[in-house]
Amino acid sequence: MKPSILSLFIVLSFFFLYGANGDKHLIEKVCKDYVQKNTNSNYSFCMSSLENVPKSRNASLRGLGFISITLVKSDAIRIQKLIKRLLNNSWTGKMDPYAKDHLVDCQKMYSDAVYTVSKAAPAFRVRDYDSANVYVSAVMDTSYDCENGYSERQGYRSPLTKSNAHMFELSAVALSIINMAGHIITK
Secondary structure, eight states: OOOOHHHHHHHHHHHHHHOSSOOTTHHHHHHHHHHHHSTTOOHHHHHHHHHTSGGGGGOOHHHHHHHHHHHHHHHHHHHHHHHHHHHHSGGGGGSOHHHHHHHHHHHHHHHHHHHHHTTHHHHHHTTOHHHHHHHHHHHHHHHHHHHHHHTTSTTOOOTTHHHHHHHHHHHHHHHHHHHHHHHHHHO
16 A cells, blocks of 8 residues: 555655754754743743753754653752752751741652653653653642742742742643644644
């Protein structure tokens, strides 16, 4: 059976738009798409996050998907370590019990996030984009929930505000790439 002209066109379009072996402008295309589809998103953040990974310059769209998931996981681990340092500092004995308890809650949330995001790459690898989306979305929720917990009581400020915002944005970039990859495959 000969392939239809339409399926050939779709395959060629995929390679032209998103590169078979990478496209030096792919990161730009991905980040422009990300900003167009996500309000309050940051084009410069998307560009610098992806460009800071040397392999991204020659990556395909799927390659950028794996890179972005890895960035999310690495950041979750970084935040876990930050929380541990904060809890081990001598001033935590002087920390308000509510603030310290919430920091412990965030530590548990990020521990779960590392486990959860670890399942995203295998799902993405087998093109189970819905599951990969769910796993990365759960990590995005972690950053929001951790930050929001401090606002439940007046006068409390999270020591993780910048880290949570960074995680939220990284997760949004990863979700955008996962959705782009899923959209191309399901056309």
